[in-house]
C-alpha cells in the first residue's frame with residue numbers, strides 16, 4: 182500500500198564520541214586496529230551484486246607505516262567498467278519504481294548500522310588507511326557520513342512534498358523523477374563521508390550509480406558498501422569499481438547514458454571531466470548534471486582587533502589537523518603587523534608540541550599524509566621555500582618518508598603576498614603567513630579576495646563589529662563557507678552546508694536540498710478537471 186504521507190522528524194546530528202586515552206572505548210579500538218592490521222583482506226569490484234576479483238591489483242596500506250598492507254584491491258579495467266554501467270542500467274527500472282520511502286529506508290538503516298554495530302570497524306579502517314587520528318575518524322566516517330544519509334532523506338522528503346499551486350478546476354503536480362541513465366560518482370581520498378555520500382545521495386533519489394573510490398583510500402569505502410548491502414540495497418544500484426581515473430573517464434564518463442556526475446576532488450580532475458563532457462556533448466541522451474566540489478586555498482584574515490588566542494587556536498587547528506588535508510584547511514593567513522609579534526611568540530611556543538606519529542599514538546596531533554605522490558608534492562614546496570629569498574621558514578620544514586609519509590607542521594613567512602605557497606593549493610600541513618601594515622587593510626582585503634582562483638572556505642577574526650561587517654562584505658565572493666571568529670574547517674552537515682564557488686566547485690552544498698535537487702528531474706503534470714470545449718476566446722465572440 183502506498184497510501185499515506187510519510188514524514189521523518191528533522192534528524193539530529195550524530196553526537197561525536199570522545200575517545201580518551203586509556204578509556205574502554207579507546208582500548209577496544211586499539212584491539213580493532215591491531216586485528217585489521219594483522220589480517221589483510223581482498224577487496225573485489227562489486228558489480229551487479231557480484232564480487233569480481235580481477236588480475237590487476239593494487240595495495241591499500243597504512244600511510245604512517247607504508248610497509249603495512251591492509252588489503253589487496255582488485256582493479257576494474259575497461260571490461261569491468263562497462264559491465265558496471267550495464268549492471269546499473271539493468272537495476273534501474275525496479276529501483277526507481279520502488280516507493281521512495283522504501284529506498285530511503287535502506288540508507289537510514291545503513292546510518293544506524295554505521296553508528297551502531299559497525300562503528301568500531303569503520304573508525305579503525307578509516308584511521309589505518311587514511312591516517313586519521315581517532316577524533317578525525319569519528320567525525321568523518323561515523324558522524325558526518327551518518328548525517329549525510331539522514332539529512333539527505335529529510336531533504337528528499339521535503340522536496341517531494343514541495344508541490345505547485347492549483348487554480349480552480351486544475352490540479353498541478355510535480356513528480357520528482359530520477360535522472361534517465363546512470364550517475365557516475367568519483368571520490369577523493371580525504372573523507373569517507375564524502376566518498377560514501379557521492380553514490381548514496383543520487384541513489385536515494387532513485388538513481389543507479391557507478392562509483393569509483395579513491396585509489397588511496399579504498400578500505401572504509403568498501404566496508405561502507407558492505408553496510409549498504411546489509412541494509413538491503415539491491416544488487417546493481419551502486420556498483421563499486423576501484424579503477425584508474427583515465428579508464429573510468431573513457432568507459433563511464435564517456436558513455437552516452439551518463440546523466441549525472443557527482444565528484445569531489447581536485448580542480449584539475451574536475452576540469453578534465455568537464456572538458457570531456459563538453460567534447461562529447463552531442464552524444465549524451467540528456468545533458469549530464471555536473472556536480473563537483475573541488476580545490477581550495479582557504480584563508481584566515483585577522484583584523485587588528487582580533488582575539489589573539491582564538492586566532493592562534495584557529496590557525497593551528499585549521500592548518501594542521503589531518504595534516505592540512507581537509508579541503509577547508511587554512512593554508513594562508515593575513516596578519517596585521519600590530520598583532521604579529523605576539524602571535525609569532527605564541528605559535529613558536531605551541532608548534533614544537535604538535536608532533537607527528539602513528540594513528541595508534543593518541544597524543545599525535547598529525548599523522549601521515551596520504552601517499553608517496555602527495556608527500557613528494559608537499560616536499561617540493563618545502564624545498565622551494567627553503568631555497569627562496571622571498572620567504573622564511575619559521576617552524577618545521579622537514580619531511581621523512583622512511584617509515585610513513587610524515588611531514589612536519591610548517592609555518593612560512595611570505596615576504597610578498599603572491600609568494601607561491603600563498604596562492605597554490607598544497608594539501609599538506611603548511612601554513613603561510615603574510616604580515617600586512619595595519620594601515621593597508623583595504624588593499625590586503627583585495628589581495629585576499631583576488632590572489633587565487635579558489636573560493637572554498639575562509640575565516641575572519643575581529644572583535645570590532647564595524648570591522649566584522651566590513652570584512653564580511655569585502656570578502657562576499659571569496660568563500661562559499663565563511664566563518665567569523667572561528668576556524669575555516671569543521672563544517673557540520675545541515676548546520677554549515679559545505680561547498681565553494683569560483684574554481685572550488687559548483688557549490689551544490691553536500692547534504693542539503695540544493696544537492697538533492699541535482700539528482701532529480703521534475704515532470705510537471707497539469708490535470709484539467711473540466712476541459713474547455715470552445716475554440717474562440719471570449720473576447721472574440
Ligand code: NAD
Nearest residue numbers: 368369370394395396426427446447450474475476477508
Ligand atoms: P583527485 O582529484 O586527485 O582525485 C579525486 C578522484 O579522481 C580520485 O578517485 C582519483 O582517482 C580520480 N582521478 C584522478 N585523476 C583522474 C582522471 N584523470 N580522470 C578521472 N578521475 C581521476 O583528488 P584527491 O587527491 O583525492 O583529493 C584532494 C582534492 O580534493 C583537493 O584538491 C581538495 O581540495 C579536494 N576536495 C575538495 C572538497 C570540497 O568539498 N570542495 C572536499 C574534499 C576534497
